[in-house]
Amino acid sequence: MSIDIHSDSLLTISQAAKSLPMRPNVSTVWRWVLQGCGGIKLESILIGGRRLTSSEAIQRFADARTAQASGEPIPSRTPRQRQAAIDRAERELAESGI
Secondary structure (H helix, E strand, O other): OOOOOOOOOEEEHHHHHHHOOOOOOHHHHHHHHHOOEOOEOOOOEEEOOEEEEEHHHHHHHHHHHHHHHOOOOOOOOOHHHHHHHHHHHHHHHHHOOO
């Protein structure tokens, strides 16, 4: 899933750090964005030279890290699965006349 600028609650990286209960350092949040943690990256977008994330992306990041720590498999789609989903959606739209 990715950040939707129209529906997600966008935050700067500094705001993201301040919004979390344990108040991680801003550099920690930057590291989550750029390098990830345990192979999982915090989603972000770049708009006008500013890096933004969202409350929803932070929740997805926390859910994925928690699942990983609990030993649960982290769902991920391969490029082939993603393309198949796109093809299905386009077919459904074409069938409905959109």
